[in-house]
Amino acid sequence: MTRTRFALINAIVVAFAMGSAVPVAAQHLPAATATRAQQAADQRADKSGRLTAPRRSPVERFLQWYDDNGARMQWRGLYFTGGSLPTGAGFGYGIGIRQQAMNAAVIDPEQPNRIDGEVIAARTTLGYQRLAARLDLRNVAAWPLDVTVGWEDYKLTQEDFYGRGINTTAEGRTNYRVDGSEYSAGVSWRPMRGVTIGGGGAYLAPIMRAGTDSRYATTQSRFTEQQAPGLSGLPSFVRGGAFAALDWRDSDTHPRRGGTYQATYSQYVGVDDATYDFSRLDVSAQQIVPLGGRYRRIELRGAATLTNAGDGADVPFIYQPTLGGVSTVRGFSEARFRDRNAMFARAEYQWEAWWALDVALFADAGHVAADRSALNLRDLEVAYGLGFRLHSDDRFLARLDLAYGREGFMPILGFTYGF
Numbered sequence: 001m002t003r004t005r006f007a008l009i010n011a012i013v014v015a016f017a018m019g020s021a022v023p024v025a026a027q028h029l030p031a032a033t034a035t036r037a038q039q040a041a042d043q044r045a046d047k048s049g050r051l052t053a054p055r056r057s058p059v060e061r062f063l064q065w066y067d068d069n070g071a072r073m074q075w076r077g078l079y080f081t082g083g084s085l086p087t088g089a090g091f092g093y094g095i096g097i098r099q100q101a102m103n104a105a106v107i108d109p110e111q112p113n114r115i116d117g118e119v120i121a122a123r124t125t126l127g128y129q130r131l132a133a134r135l136d137l138r139n140v141a142a143w144p145l146d147v148t149v150g151w152e153d154y155k156l157t158q159e160d161f162y163g164r165g166i167n168t169t170a171e172g173r174t175n176y177r178v179d180g181s182e183y184s185a186g187v188s189w190r191p192m193r194g195v196t197i198g199g200g201g202a203y204l205a206p207i208m209r210a211g212t213d214s215r216y217a218t219t220q221s222r223f224t225e226q227q228a229p230g231l232s233g234l235p236s237f238v239r240g241g242a243f244a245a246l247d248w249r250d251s252d253t254h255p256r257r258g259g260t261y262q263a264t265y266s267q268y269v270g271v272d273d274a275t276y277d278f279s280r281l282d283v284s285a286q287q288i289v290p291l292g293g294r295y296r297r298i299e300l301r302g303a304a305t306l307t308n309a310g311d312g313a314d315v316p317f318i319y320q321p322t323l324g325g326v327s328t329v330r331g332f333s334e335a336r337f338r339d340r341n342a343m344f345a346r347a348e349y350q351w352e353a354w355w356a357l358d359v360a361l362f363a364d365a366g367h368v369a370a371d372r373s374a375l376n377l378r379d380l381e382v383a384y385g386l387g388f389r390l391h392s393d394d395r396f397l398a399r400l401d402l403a404y405g406r407e408g409f410m411p412i413l414g415f416t417y418g419f
Helices: 002-026 031-050 058-072
Strands: 078-080 092-099 114-124 129-138 145-161 174-192 195-210 237-247 258-270 278-290 296-309 341-354 357-369 381-391 396-405 408-414
Touching (some): 357 396
Antiparallel strands (some): 078 092, 092 114, 114 129, 129 145, 145 174, 174 195, 195 237, 237 258, 258 278, 278 296, 341 357, 357 381
8 A cells, every 4th residue: 555655646746747847948948939939829829719600702691691581582472573585585574473372371382272373574675575474273172283274465576487497507597476375274283292293275376477686587578388387377276285294303493313204295276277286295304313412413304396287287387396595405596496396305414613603514416307207316406515503502593504506606694493
């Protein structure tokens, strides 16, 4: 016991001597060295006392605010809108009124018999115009069933037409105008998460006129009725159809994984005139493949539209599928190619260069043909380029695509997710 106590006392004395060695040595440092050491220690102590959490930049603070408040960026249901008019329609300006859950104090996605309504009025600098109203009855009788009725009146003043087929030239550009109105009703059923099945009908009343773009000839002055069916005039149509869709993306505004697939069949019947009766089948698929996380991914999309006219009838050229523009083959102007059948595919490699900016390398290819058998992978029109996508954590804000095709370079600016 005595030997143990002696060892303990000896250890305490050694530890005390080691602890007091530094101050003792410091007392023998030169005055200048001691002063500099003390100043450095004081600066470290002062800096540690002033440390604060990293501050976000103004852009980061705005995007965070937009995430938190974007859904409420309206005053009593009023909001500004461009009217969802076609690309190339010019700068759009308009106003909308949207009211959700008009029969309830709280907006609940699962509320039975919930009523949503929307009215918009918009115009562009090139004279395009759209007036529209829509009413949705959601979760009818507490079932996953929605009923929609709608109306719209539109004026599309400078729509482009280059002729039909894949071999048309840019020098053949003309323009036409189509005014009209539509009345529609539809129903959709959601039997399970991500799956929607539905159908509906519409009354269409298109009116063909000469285009207002003085830079190009009118379509009526360059093409005949045989080259552009329906150019001299069209009857009103009744359209009926059905669709089925599967969507398992993680977001519909800025998805980073998942896919969406849809098929729609439509039948157009002329009112008291069978000259332009036809059917149309649209199929599309989109797949997003993450590469090791949310920062890199590949997005793939393919679509095809097939039409079939009745005996002795033809498909009106304004209802024929088109290629070109932001939603199909970038690098070509909107509706650059047109015919009774079309297909296209797109691929993008995207990576997150900054938390609010994605950069993309892309390639698009497509083909149009009068007959389905003529659609092939040999005579494709191809475009490729570089894209930038600005977004917040949850919302897509804007996109800029710098695309190049055989007819030259084309920048495309958009404000909705549109891959």
